[in-house]
Amino acid sequence: MQLSGAQILWECLVRLGVDTVFGYPGGAILPAYDALLDYPIRHVLVRHEQGAAHMADGYARASGRVGVVIATSGPGATNLVTGLANALMDSIPMVAITGQVGSRLLGTDAFQEVDVTGVTLPVTKHNYLVTRAEDIAPVLREAFAVARQGRPGPVLVDITKDAQQAKTELDWEGAEPTRHLRCSLPAFTEEQVTAALDLIRGAARPLILAGHGIELSGAKEQVLAFAARTRTPMATTLLGIGAVPAQHPLNLGMMGMHGEAWVNQAIQEADLLLAFGMRFDDRVTGTLATYAQHAKKIHIDIDPAELGKNVPVDLGVAGDLRAFLDKLLPELDFHDHREWLGRIEALKGAAAVRDIQSMPDEGRLFAAHVIHDLWRLTEGTAIVVTDVGQHQMWEAQYYHHEEPRSLITSGGLGTMGFALPAALGAKIARPDKEVWVVAGDGGFQMTMPELMTLVQEGLKVNIAIINNGYLGMVRQWQEFFYERRYSSTPILSPDFVKLAAAFGIEGLSVSTREAAVRAIETARACEGPFLIDFRVEQEDTVFPMVPAGAALDAMIRRPIPATPSVLAETGADI
Amino acid sequence: MAHILVATTDDEPGVLNRVTSLVRRRAFNIHSLTVGPAETSGTSRMTMVVESDETGARRVAAHLEKLLNVLRVEILSERPSVVRYLALLRVSAPATTRGQVLLVGQAFRAQVVDVAEDSVVLECSGSAEKISALADALRPYGLMELSRTGALAMARGTLPTVVPLKRPEVDYPPLAMSV
Numbered sequence: 230m231q232l233s234g235a236q237i238l239w240e241c242l243v244r245l246g247v248d249t250v251f252g253y254p255g256g257a258i259l260p261a262y263d264a265l266l267d268y269p270i271r272h273v274l275v276r277h278e279q280g281a282a283h284m285a286d287g288y289a290r291a292s293g294r295v296g297v298v299i300a301t302s303g304p305g306a307t308n309l310v311t312g313l314a315n316a317l318m319d320s321i322p323m324v325a326i327t328g329q330v331g332s333r334l335l336g337t338d339a340f341q342e343v344d345v346t347g348v349t350l351p352v353t354k355h356n357y358l359v360t361r362a363e364d365i366a367p368v369l370r371e372a373f374a375v376a377r378q379g380r381p382g383p384v385l386v387d388i389t390k391d392a393q394q395a396k397t398e399l400d401w402e403g404a405e406p407t408r409h410l411r412c413s414l415p416a417f418t419e420e421q422v423t424a425a426l427d428l429i430r431g432a433a434r435p436l437i438l439a440g441h442g443i444e445l446s447g448a449k450e451q452v453l454a455f456a457a458r459t460r461t462p463m464a465t466t467l468l469g470i471g472a473v474p475a476q477h478p479l480n481l482g483m484m485g486m487h488g489e490a491w492v493n494q495a496i497q498e499a500d501l502l503l504a505f506g507m508r509f510d511d512r513v514t515g516t517l518a519t520y521a522q523h524a525k526k527i528h529i530d531i532d533p534a535e536l537g538k539n540v541p542v543d544l545g546v547a548g549d550l551r552a553f554l555d556k557l558l559p560e561l562d563f564h565d566h567r568e569w570l571g572r573i574e575a576l577k578g579a580a581a582v583r584d585i586q587s588m589p590d591e592g593r594l595f596a597a598h599v600i601h602d603l604w605r606l607t608e609g610t611a612i613v614v615t616d617v618g619q620h621q622m623w624e625a626q627y628y629h630h631e632e633p634r635s636l637i638t639s640g641g642l643g644t645m646g647f648a649l650p651a652a653l654g655a656k657i658a659r660p661d662k663e664v665w666v667v668a669g670d671g672g673f674q675m676t677m678p679e680l681m682t683l684v685q686e687g688l689k690v691n692i693a694i695i696n697n698g699y700l701g702m703v704r705q706w707q708e709f710f711y712e713r714r715y716s717s718t719p720i721l722s723p724d725f726v727k728l729a730a731a732f733g734i735e736g737l738s739v740s741t742r743e744a745a746v747r748a749i750e751t752a753r754a755c756e757g758p759f760l761i762d763f764r765v766e767q768e769d770t771v772f773p774m775v776p777a778g779a780a781l782d783a784m785i786r787r788p789i790p791a792t793p794s795v796l797a798e799t800g801a802d803i
Numbered sequence: 804m805a806h807i808l809v810a811t812t813d814d815e816p817g818v819l820n821r822v823t824s825l826v827r828r829r830a831f832n833i834h835s836l837t838v839g840p841a842e843t844s845g846t847s848r849m850t851m852v853v854e855s856d857e858t859g860a861r862r863v864a865a866h867l868e869k870l871l872n873v874l875r876v877e878i879l880s881e882r883p884s885v886v887r888y889l890a891l892l893r894v895s896a897p898a899t900t901r902g903q904v905l906l907v908g909q910a911f912r913a914q915v916v917d918v919a920e921d922s923v924v925l926e927c928s929g930s931a932e933k934i935s936a937l938a939d940a941l942r943p944y945g946l947m948e949l950s951r952t953g954a955l956a957m958a959r960g961t962l963p964t965v966v967p968l969k970r971p972e973v974d975y976p977p978l979a980m981s982v
């Protein structure tokens with residue numbers, strides 16, 4: 230039977246298992262939107278295409294499935310760029326479909342023509358321009374394979390209007406992808422397994438650096454078995470949070486710029502680092518010149534280009550983490566590393582006295598307390614989707630995630646405006662889960678029109694705005710490194726509760742800890758979406774902090790007791 | 804130091820752009836680039852000279868290998884290889900100096916490929932240094948045009964193992980959850 234290119238598009242998506250797409254219509258994608266009505270696919274109409282991209286991203290992060298976005302040519306497609314870059318940085322499988330002007334008009338500056346494959350080249354894993362209906366099925370099948378295989382990432386398929394309109398036969402079997410296997414991986418070798426075992430055997434102070442790759446590989450059980458068998462402590466990256474349970478006795482917490490002092494200190498003292506699916510981002514290492522100088526390093530990553538990219542390693546293994554650990558586990562000897570674990574315990578105890586959770590609020594509302602209460606009241610079981618800034622770091626520090634895919638956050642690109650749309654996507658992927666947005670007053674204003682999408686889709690998502698009246702994270706840098714010259718960081722906000730009301734969303738504004746707790750309870754009990762405007766301390770600081778370019782253990786620590794003054798010292802004397 | 808990378812790629816529109824865009828994005832500088840069809844139809848061979856240290860060259864190669872359109876990458880500067888450049892040079896050659904120009908050309912084993920009333924075109928192949936030296940030697944006579952290619956390169960000796968164009972299918976670990 231002859232189908233139009235547009236029908237083939239949806240037929241393929243259905244066969245590929247897609248049940249939801251996030252998008253926005255327009256001229257060049259009209260044939261596809263027309264055909265959509267006849268297929269069993271939920272279309273979420275967004276308010277801005279960037280929102281669609283983040284929704285697909287949130288959907289993918291929450292479920293592990295490929296997120297799908299659809300947009301029109303020109304401005305529709307260019308609005309996707311930030312979302313694609315965000316997904317590429319954090320290795321998120323996504324397929325974006327864009328309409329393009331008719332093939333005969335290509336290159337003529339036709340109405341709403343943009344060189345979309347050119348513009349998105351550096352922000353996609355691969356992209357395609359499709360000008361013939363016959364190519365739609367093979368390209369889509371390959372696009373999905375590329376998006377999720379090896380190191381996942383976003384793929385864009387730009388389809389001309391005439392290709393959507395032309396009729397042809399759908400040859401599903403003939404469209405089976407083969408070429409994508411090229412971007413697959415050489416398997417690791419026996420020698421690498423032996424070399425890893427030797428390094429592990431020789432280590433007295435080993436440490437696992439648990440990254441996002443654990444989640445992507447589905448290697449949680451293997452990593453936990455490794456840690457338990459060898460009594461090796463684990464530190465997570467921001468994106469590794471949840472990959473291993475926060476409560477696990479060997480999980481030390483987050484490393485890096487805003488990681489716990491004892492974690493960074495342990496990295497600096499370790500004699501073996503086992504990097505499991507993490508890429509030594511500069512927020513993780515501090516200055517490379519002094520990074521973990523006593524440690525041998527084993528790096529396991531599915532992307533060979535990551536091995537030795539930032540940090541020279543003693544053993545680089547290109548391969549799937551889970552497969553490698555499966556080979557390693559039966560050969561591992563038992564260790565107890567009593568001395569090393571004792572040393573870390575001592576570092577931890579000394580730092581705990583500075584924890585803001587042990588400090589009285591004295592009638593003030595601290596963001597860290599809000600996050601702690603949110604964690605307590607949701608019993609750590611919610612999916613929390615954060616925006617970017619101070620609130621993001623407090624979330625990472627004080628919401629303890631026990632499950633993979635329960636913290637959704639923009640790590641590598643640090644995209645403000647990510648939280649609300651990503652949370653919509655997450656809720657659609659996991660309707661069974663309680664979903665909370667944790668956003669700053671700045672970032673929330675970047676994508677807040679998606680509140681209406683939330684309402685139109687009838688989704689129950691709770692929103693916590695950590696309202697400090699500042700672009701807080703930037704203000705913090707100005708405070709430390711620019712003599713408190715607050716250039717363009719004080720930011721006004723609308724009355725968020727009234728704003729929510731205009732969208733038909735209930736809300737509360739709170740400024741004390743008691744009211745905050747009650748508001749969280751009210752939000753959870755409310756059937757529909759609920760927004761809470763937490764009026765928190767305005768000039769609060771995220772501690773500890775490794776200044777950009779400093780050594781990992783040269784942290785700015787929280788003063789004891791908390792005073793507004795800043796106490797800089799090295800981690801060496803805790 | 805300069806490294807020579809040879810990429811075998813699909814011969815499709817846009818592939819050259821993908822390759823150069825990637826090298827630029829990773830902040831490496833391309834000295835020269837030569838592209839032409841490879842031994843298998845439907846594939847191209849791109850010979851690239853990149854300024855970088857050894858780790859850098861490996862990194863570029865690893866990044867290039869991730870491109871879907873790239874079939875394989877060899878770093879030729881790591882093994883004995885033949886490297887050649889080609890140049891065409893138009894030199895002013897009125898009767899008074901023509902003889903000297905041709906003598907200089909002969910000394911460099913350059914061929915005369917075109918003769919006009921007051922100029923000749925020489926063709927020369929060899930190392931980059933040889934071609935630069937020829938150009939310098941001809942300059943006093945009036946070097947009117949110079950057109951040089953980038954490097955072409957090939958490993959010496961027998962290929963260690965025939966690297967398959969398509970990597971063998973590996974067993975994929977099933978995805979944690981997949982569509």
Ligand SMILES: Cc1cc2nc3c(=O)[nH]c(=O)nc-3n(C[C@H](O)[C@H](O)[C@H](O)COP(=O)(O)OP(=O)(O)OC[C@H]3O[C@@H](n4cnc5c(N)ncnc54)[C@H](O)[C@@H]3O)c2cc1C
Nearest residue numbers: 440441442446466467485486487506508531550640641643
């Ligand atoms: C304001 C702000 C502050 C930040 N502060 C910190 C901080 O203090 N600490 C911190 O850790 N981060 C911080 N980040 C985040 C940081 O920028 C990086 O995004 C993060 O460190 C990356 O974590 P990752 O390497 O685990 O994940 P990714 O960047 O997603 O890398 C995952 C790696 O796993 C590999 N992989 C994928 N699949 C597999 C598989 N199947 N097998 C093996 N390997 C696989 C990938 O190839 C990749 O190399 C901050 C971000 C922001 C915006």
Ligand SMILES: Cc1ncc(C[n+]2csc(CCOP(=O)(O)OP(=O)(O)O)c2C)c(N)n1
Nearest residue numbers: 618619620643645669670671672700701702
């Ligand atoms: C799109 C975008 N623009 C700018 C930045 C730089 N930036 C990082 S954090 C931040 C401040 C965020 O302020 P807010 O959303 O209020 O969160 P807070 O830090 O106050 O918790 C800014 C401007 C960014 N990350 N993303």
Ligand SMILES: [Mg+2]
Nearest residue numbers: 669670699701
């Ligand atoms: Mg703020």
